[in-house]
Amino acid sequence: xxxxxxxIPIRVSEVLDSVISLFTSxxxxxxxxxxxxxxxxxxxxxxxxxxxxxxxxLLRNAIEAATGSHRIIVRERFATHPLTGEAGVRITFADxxxxxxRSLQRRLFEPFFSTKPATGTGLGLWVSKQIIDKxxxxxxxxxxxxxxxxxxxxSIFLPADGSWHATGSNPPSADSRRxxx
Numbered sequence: 001x002x003x004x005x006x007x008i009p010i011r012v013s014e015v016l017d018s019v020i021s022l023f024t025s026x027x028x029x030x031x032x033x034x035x036x037x038x039x040x041x042x043x044x045x046x047x048x049x050x051x052x053x054x055x056x057x058l059l060r061n062a063i064e065a066a067t068g069s070h071r072i073i074v075r076e077r078f079a080t081h082p083l084t085g086e087a088g089v090r091i092t093f094a095d096x097x098x099x100x101x102r103s104l105q106r107r108l109f110e111p112f113f114s115t116k117p118a119t120g121t122g123l124g125l126w127v128s129k130q131i132i133d134k135x136x137x138x139x140x141x142x143x144x145x146x147x148x149x150x151x152x153x154x155s156i157f158l159p160a161d162g163s164w165h166a167t168g169s170n171p172p173s174a175d176s177r178r179x180x181x
Contacts, residue, residue, distance in 0.1 A: 007045040009161060012076050012089050013038045015048055019055040020074065023063065030067045039077035042089035045161035046135045054128040058093040058154050061124065065097030065152060072096075081138070081157055088137075088159040095152050099145035108141055132156055 020034060027034055062072045072095050079090035100108070100115065107113045111126040132139040136159050143152040 007047065007161075009043050010046050010048050010051060012042045012044060012051075012091060012158070013040075015051050016055055016074055016076060016091070019052055019059055022056065023059055026060075026063055027072075030063050031069050032063055032066050033071045035071060035073045037073060037075040037077075039075070040089065042076065042078065043161060044089060044135070044158045046158070047131075050131045050134070054131050054156070055091075055093075057124040057128050062093050062095040062097070062152070062154075066095040067097075070096040079157060081159070086159050088157055091156045091158070093154045097151055099150045100141070100143040100152055101145055105141055105143055109139075132158070135159075 016036070016038070020036070059072070059074070066072055072093065075090070075092045075094070077090055078087070080087055104115055108115075108125050109129045111123060113126075129139050138157045140155045141152065142155070144150055
């Protein structure tokens with residue numbers, strides 16, 4: 001795979017769908033259902049192969065966490081960055097797994113740190129964070145280990161490139177956008 005050095009317009013939902021389709025049999029064998037909640041037709045500037053790598057890593061981790069009659073929700077919607085007010089898109093991967101303790105959450109984006117020492121290299125989330133940073137985005141994690149809200153949510157914010165819809169419509173008004181947090 002040879003990637004261009006130039007940013008290109010990327011329809012986020014198409015990249016998400018391509019990643020989800022790659023994991024169809026793995027989702028079925030793990031007995032994990034997936035729910036897609038796309039609320040926009042967002043286009044960002046970026047490198048599709050790199051974003052596909054990030055989304056694949058997050059989906060793979062969610063499947064491993066949610067194995068056995070659990071579900072994963074993948075969301076995509078318009079958002080504004082809470083600190084800068086910049087318009088963009090928020091992508092979340094939410095699983096109903098056992099959650100991650102606070103002490104481990106602090107270390108998730110460190111290189112070579114893994115919550116799966118037998119099978120993980122500790123590079124997946126670190127590389128993913130580097131890719132999102134390269135796209136001028138942000139990546140955060142929230143997790144709970146206690147019922148009833150047990151599970152983990154990875155949240156990504158990517159700034160919009162100004163091309164809001166394939167139809168050329170204007171970006172949503174500030175009232176119709178929701179903050180990413």
